[in-house]
Each structure stands twice: as structure tokens, then as C-alpha cells.
Amino acid sequence: MSYYDIDSILTDAEKIPCTFQLDIPDLGYLDNNPSHTLKSGTRIQLPLWLAEMLAIANTGSLDEQAKSFVTFDLPSALGNDVVQALKADPRAVPLRDQSPHFYGLATHMMDLSEEQELAAVLRKTFVTRASEIALHARKVGGANQHGAKGQADEASNLGVGGAGEEFLRGLDEWERKLFRKAHDGTRAGKEWMDSVKKR
DSSP states (O other): OOTTOHHHHHHHTOEEEEEEOSOBTTOGGGGTOTTSOBOTTOEEEEEHHHHHHHHHOBOOOSSTTOOBSEEEOOOGGGSHHHHHHHHHOGGGSOHHHHOTTHHHHHHHHHHHSOOHHHHHHHHHHHHHHHHHHHHHHHHTTOOOSSSOHHHHHHHTTTTTSTHHHHHHHTOOHHHHHHHHHHHHHHHHHHHHHHHHHHO
8 A cells, every 4th residue: 555545544543442551741631631641541542553653662761661652452343243243254244334444454453463363254254255245246237148128237236236235335445446346357358258259
């Protein structure tokens, strides 16, 4: 992703729960206590970019007690309930409801934590959902070449009505890009085949 990628910027703005490990003067406004010290143990939702910097930075003290400014927990989008639902059936979870940039957030969080089980669940989720996305992308806008005009119009809506529409609505931004590319590729392939048949 580039520096100017809007999806990357929006992913970095996602809030994650953090716990401060030190008393920090004049940061009380983060906890709605302006001009007070932010106490150690205070839990606050911080943007991912800030939480990441504070978690990897340490106090710089020379003793063995040097600690990072904050520790963080996984956001609710990657919480235990969501992970269990993804284990049960990845296709049934509307990822966009968890976070519009679900995979971007998950990738950042896996870089910061060592959740092996989460990585395995997310890999399986992406592979399972990608095949489902490819299936929907092939059907949307397709035409039934052998049928009558009415049948072709009806076939062009396959994958969009009912459960298909609900599935497409639940796609996060990575999945939406994948869907567009698969759909455009299918359409371009069909147009090429049609042009070859006309020769």
C-alpha cells in the first residue's frame, strides 16, 4: 500500500483498546480529565497508528524495568465471538459489520501480537470467502447465451438477489476489490470469447 492509499489511512484510524502502563502528565484529556495526569492502568481506545507507536516505544530508562507506554488488546472486530463465528462458517459472518477494513486491521494486529490461532483462522476465512466471492463475481452480469432474451435478463442477476446480495453487502474493502477484479476479469474474458466466435 502506498502512503496515499485511502484504505491504509482509514485502517490506521481504527480504534483499539489500550491500557497505559505509566502515569503521564498533562494527557488527562484523553480520559476526559483535562490538565490532569493520565494514570497508569487507564483503558482508552486509541487509533491504531498511535497505539502501535506507543506499544513498540519504551520509556528509554536504563534499568531493567523499562516498559512500553501502553499494552493493547485485540479490538472487538477480532474478539473471541467473531473468531468463533469465523471458525464455524466464515461465509456467514458479515465482516464489514465488524470493520470496513477487517483484513487490514487484522494484518496490523497480527504484526503486533503473536496470536497463532488468529492467523490460522484468518487464512482459512480469506480462502473460503475468496472462492465464494469468485463464484458471485462470475454470476453477476452473466448472460445465458442459449436462452431467450427474458432468460438472459434473468440470468444476469444471478448472485445478486437474496442470500447473494446479503453476502456482497458484508464484504470488507479488500474483498470488494477482489470482487470487482474477478467480475471485470470474467466480463473481459466473455467479451474476448465473443469476439473470437465472431471471426
